[in-house]
Amino acid sequence: MNDNIINQLKPSKKLGQGSEGVVILTHDNKYCVKIYSSNYLKSIMFFNIVLYLQDCKLPKTIYRSYLFTEKKNSLNRYLDDNNLPNHFSYKNNNNLRLLSDKYKMTKKLFEVMKTYDISLKDFIEKLKLKNIDTQLKINILYSLFQQGLITIYWLYIKKSIIHHDISNDNFFVKKTKKNNLKININDTIYNIKLYGYYLVISDFGYANSIELIKFDKNPEKKILTVLSQELNPLSDIKDLISIFKKAFLNYNINNIKINNYTLLSTNGDYDLRNSYKTMIKYYISNNKDLENHIILFKDSLTSYMNQYIFSKF
Numbered sequence: 001m002n003d004n005i006i007n008q009l010k011p012s013k014k015l016g017q018g019s020e021g022v023v024i025l026t027h028d029n030k031y032c033v034k035i036y037s038s039n040y041l042k043s044i045m046f047f048n049i050v051l052y053l054q055d056c057k058l059p060k061t062i063y064r065s066y067l068f069t070e071k072k073n074s075l076n077r078y079l080d081d082n083n084l085p086n087h088f089s090y091k092n093n094n095n096l097r098l099l100s101d102k103y104k105m106t107k108k109l110f111e112v113m114k115t116y117d118i119s120l121k122d123f124i125e126k127l128k129l130k131n132i133d134t135q136l137k138i139n140i141l142y143s144l145f146q147q148g149l150i151t152i153y154w155l156y157i158k159k160s161i162i163h164h165d166i167s168n169d170n171f172f173v174k175k176t177k178k179n180n181l182k183i184n185i186n187d188t189i190y191n192i193k194l195y196g197y198y199l200v201i202s203d204f205g206y207a208n209s210i211e212l213i214k215f216d217k218n219p220e221k222k223i224l225t226v227l228s229q230e231l232n233p234l235s236d237i238k239d240l241i242s243i244f245k246k247a248f249l250n251y252n253i254n255n256i257k258i259n260n261y262t263l264l265s266t267n268g269d270y271d272l273r274n275s276y277k278t279m280i281k282y283y284i285s286n287n288k289d290l291e292n293h294i295i296l297f298k299d300s301l302t303s304y305m306n307q308y309i310f311s312k313f
Helices: 003-008 041-054 072-077 093-103 120-129 134-159 221-230 233-250 269-284 290-308
Strands: 011-017 021-026 031-036 065-069 109-114 171-175 180-185 188-193 197-201
Touching: 003 093, 031 093, 093 109, 120 134, 120 171, 134 180, 134 188, 134 197, 134 233, 134 290, 269 290
Parallel strands: none
Antiparallel strands: 011 021, 021 031, 031 109, 065 109, 171 197, 180 188
16 A cells, blocks of 8 residues: 555544554545554454465455554564564555554554445345345355355465454455356365355454464463364354354245254264364474474365365355
8 A cells, every 4th residue: 555545545434443443434435444552462463464464365255454553673662572573564654654644643553444335244134125036135145155164264274364253243245246256275166156246354353373373382271272262263164154044044044055054063073173182282382293283184174174064065
């Protein structure tokens, strides 16, 4: 994002206030600017992840944001453990000054995000009222569901990222004229029919990654609990399935394919569970073979997803 674009960003209205900062909509409704408070220790993973994703080609179902911050050596005033990647400070100081002046804020971290048409939650409610064929409504919802599954799977298999905050407020729906969404994951092409809409995943504030942050060799007990909850991609997939099952129930549609989706069935969970436990054990101990066990877990996850999830597409 260049200085000319930043100069065009004019504050319009406050969209919300969270624990990490305030979100302001720009006057042209094209961007949101999130202004972070100085207390963002818990958000350090988020900054790593956004920058990590900026360096790769993303599917259209993942939003792209821009971060502006101080130089790395200036972050010490905020952070006790300055565990940041070297490219964290690659945004220039002029960007930071322009944003600070425009939003009259002394805080030193901004995230600039594109806005999208509508949240998934609002879209589902409006779709109910649309005067279109019921089967088309089912097809639209089912397509969005498939897009969400593939996106969550792509994030983990390709980037080892767990979103960990899957809710219908953290997805947006964007209109498209394209007929299909194709995503290549390890030479397997997943082709999803579109019905005029993309589902875009957003808000990586609680995201985690086994490849970006290394924990101590002797973590506290609460850290072990976090590991068991936050580094398993199946928790994201389970939450997404719950969202869409509820959506279909709200339409009073009961006999649908999504009801056939189950996770960790007795026939398929043994290898996956053991592979995950082994990976976490190597992760906690910082064992040099962790990378091999990440690969083994991803292979187990791929087999599970192909057999129990994607086979139903």
